[in-house]
Amino acid sequence: MANLNIKHTKENSYDAIVIGSGMSGGWAAKELTEKGLKTLVLERGKSVEHLKDYPTTNLKPWEFEHRGTIPASIQKENPVVSRCYAFREDTEHFFVKDTEHPYVQDKPFDWIRGYQTGGKSLLWARQVQRWSEFDFEGPARDGFAVDWPIRYKDLAPWYSHVEKFIGVSGNRDGLPHLPDGEFLPAMELSAVENYFKGVVSKNYPGRDVIIGRCAHITGNAEYYAQQGRALCQHRVLCQRGCPFGGYFSSNSSTLPWAMKTGNLTLQNNAVVHSILYDEAKGRAKGVVVIDALTKETTEYYADLIFLNASALNTNLVLLNSISRRFPNGLGNDNGLLGKYIAFHNYRAGVSAEYDGLQEFTTQGKRPNGGYIPRFRNVLRQETDFLRGYAAGFSGSRAILSDQSDIGENLEKNLLNPQWGPWRVGSHMMGETIPKEESYVTLDPDRKDEWGIPLLHVSVDYDQNDEAMIKDYLEQVSEMFDAAGFKNIRTRDDKRAPGLDIHEMGGVRMGHDPKTSLLNKWNQLHACQNVYVTDGACMTSTSTQNPSLTYMALAARAVDYAVRQK
Numbered sequence: 001m002a003n004l005n006i007k008h009t010k011e012n013s014y015d016a017i018v019i020g021s022g023m024s025g026g027w028a029a030k031e032l033t034e035k036g037l038k039t040l041v042l043e044r045g046k047s048v049e050h051l052k053d054y055p056t057t058n059l060k061p062w063e064f065e066h067r068g069t070i071p072a073s074i075q076k077e078n079p080v081v082s083r084c085y086a087f088r089e090d091t092e093h094f095f096v097k098d099t100e101h102p103y104v105q106d107k108p109f110d111w112i113r114g115y116q117t118g119g120k121s122l123l124w125a126r127q128v129q130r131w132s133e134f135d136f137e138g139p140a141r142d143g144f145a146v147d148w149p150i151r152y153k154d155l156a157p158w159y160s161h162v163e164k165f166i167g168v169s170g171n172r173d174g175l176p177h178l179p180d181g182e183f184l185p186a187m188e189l190s191a192v193e194n195y196f197k198g199v200v201s202k203n204y205p206g207r208d209v210i211i212g213r214c215a216h217i218t219g220n221a222e223y224y225a226q227q228g229r230a231l232c233q234h235r236v237l238c239q240r241g242c243p244f245g246g247y248f249s250s251n252s253s254t255l256p257w258a259m260k261t262g263n264l265t266l267q268n269n270a271v272v273h274s275i276l277y278d279e280a281k282g283r284a285k286g287v288v289v290i291d292a293l294t295k296e297t298t299e300y301y302a303d304l305i306f307l308n309a310s311a312l313n314t315n316l317v318l319l320n321s322i323s324r325r326f327p328n329g330l331g332n333d334n335g336l337l338g339k340y341i342a343f344h345n346y347r348a349g350v351s352a353e354y355d356g357l358q359e360f361t362t363q364g365k366r367p368n369g370g371y372i373p374r375f376r377n378v379l380r381q382e383t384d385f386l387r388g389y390a391a392g393f394s395g396s397r398a399i400l401s402d403q404s405d406i407g408e409n410l411e412k413n414l415l416n417p418q419w420g421p422w423r424v425g426s427h428m429m430g431e432t433i434p435k436e437e438s439y440v441t442l443d444p445d446r447k448d449e450w451g452i453p454l455l456h457v458s459v460d461y462d463q464n465d466e467a468m469i470k471d472y473l474e475q476v477s478e479m480f481d482a483a484g485f486k487n488i489r490t491r492d493d494k495r496a497p498g499l500d501i502h503e504m505g506g507v508r509m510g511h512d513p514k515t516s517l518l519n520k521w522n523q524l525h526a527c528q529n530v531y532v533t534d535g536a537c538m539t540s541t542s543t544q545n546p547s548l549t550y551m552a553l554a555a556r557a558v559d560y561a562v563r564q565k
Contacts, residue, residue, distance in 0.1 A: 014040040016304040022119025024534045024550040025308035026250030031558035033263035042270040045115030050251040054241030056090040064089045080110045091239045106458035110498035118251040126215045129544035130179045145434045146510040149520035158552035166248035170213035178373040184219040191360035192395035192422045193370045199483040212371040215248040236365040271450045274321040284530045290450045311535035315506040331524035339439040342541045344500040345430030348469045350476045352485035354422040362396040369394040374543045385467035389430035390543040428472045431543045459497050504538035522557040531557045
């Protein structure tokens with residue numbers, strides 16, 4: 001008779017396991033524990049506790065050894081992560097360094113990662129726009145990817161559920177292609193942003209300029225105090241971790257809420273190797289975990305498994321989950337696991353200056369900006385490229401000091417600064433088309449220090465993206481010119497995919513098990529007690545920032561999973 005360690009199995013058994021503690025993993029944990037399930041959350045990175053582990057959050061600029069700049073030696077050692085706009089001296093401890101977790105770039109791809117409690121929810125840009133019916137019906141209408149198995153009406157109540165809890169600042173703009181949500185008071189557009197809004201409204205029917213919708217608390221303070229969170233202080237130091245909980249992160253919101261139920265166990269330094277499959281029962285039974293520090297291997301067991309490791313790592317875990325039933329990765333009967341990876345195209349931007357509105361200035365800080373919702377190919381196909389782009393837009397004035405003189409004149413100049421011109425800028429957020437030739441695979445030979453195969457990434461732009469960039473630059477430059485902006489400058493920085501930090505796909509949702517991996521409830525078609533509710537599940541990318549949709553999908557999937565038990 002086999003010598004079974006029944007006690008060990010019982011000690012390591014839970015009702016549910018959540019892989020990943022970031023944006024969507026935190027939501028899965030909150031919903032599962034609230035519904036009474038004993039839940040284990042596995043986080044491969046270090047522990048970061050709200051309030052306790054934000055070491056730079058209150059430091060002044062002069063308290064940083066390099067005044068916020070990453071030293072050249074560190075940049076040289078980390079060429080990928082150093083290209084990320086948020087990788088600075090005040091945040092470098094929240095980013096994965098290039099040499100720590102290698103991967104293989106079959107094509108250039110800048111994979112930006114944050115391995116700690118809360119993942120990249122500590123670092124995100126906090127923009128939260130709902131998808132619309134135009135987005136969910138896009139693949140079927142425009143003939144790419146596969147049809148989404150859900151529509152806006154399926155997710156709308158879950159968008160509301162998430163928005164009310166996280167806190168979203170925004171206006172009810174009444175745009176069918178950018179549905180309104182459950183909003184707290186909106187932040188204000190600056191004078192030049194409002195001016196540009198008027199010019200666009202008058203001269204370009206169907207185009208809009210609005211204030212961004214961001215996950216910051218701007219009202220209903222008593223409700224959010226129940227989470228231990230306070231109003232946003234407009235410090236614009238969000239990437240350091242907010243001690244006020246003024247913006248949403250897993251650390252300040254969902255994970256503490258889940259912990260209060262008494263049903264949460266959070267384990268850090270837990271690198272998930274693979275998901276265990278029970279051949280006899282035809283179900284997943286648990287996960288194999290390697291301790292990041294000791295390299296010790298442990299198995300944990302549960303009836304429900306939610307995979308929220310972030311898109312590419314979720315693909316990696318499934319591809320590495322090999323069994324007799326699934327020799328090519330868990331759920332991978334159709335050979336599509338890891339394929340149809342897509343992202344957001346952030347390559348292009350336009351900047352300019354404006355000499356008007358000199359009677360107005362900008363004062364204070366605003367952790368938000370203007371937003372131009374997608375206006376191309378919404379109601380009909382009108383360009384030579386599929387889908388479209390949204391855009392950020394902001395305008396402000398800086399205080400300038402003349403530092404060209406010396407002595408008393410220099411002192412006088414420094415003590416009498418002048419307001420500079422309005423500076424305006426826009427950046428592109430383009431939808432890319434998922435393609436079979438954009439994929440990730442596992443290296444057959446090379447492994448990381450935990451014995452897990454290295455991930456190969458082969459993702460690139462295509463002609464649709466190039467045509468979209470050209471159109472964006474033309475259209476925004478034209479709108480800037482119509483507003484009387486001067487010194488209009490366009491850029492295409494040729495950045496590699498990945499710096500958008502919006503990678504999606506590889507485990508896409510769909511109706512048909514022959515052409516998709518997940519059903520309309522985010523279950524693996526071929527292993528229905530495994531749910532994928534992070535960016536890997538996305539069938540297409542839309543133009544909106546995706547985090548709100550991940551969170552809504554996670555909450556919806558948990559509700560369904562628990563009702564099926």
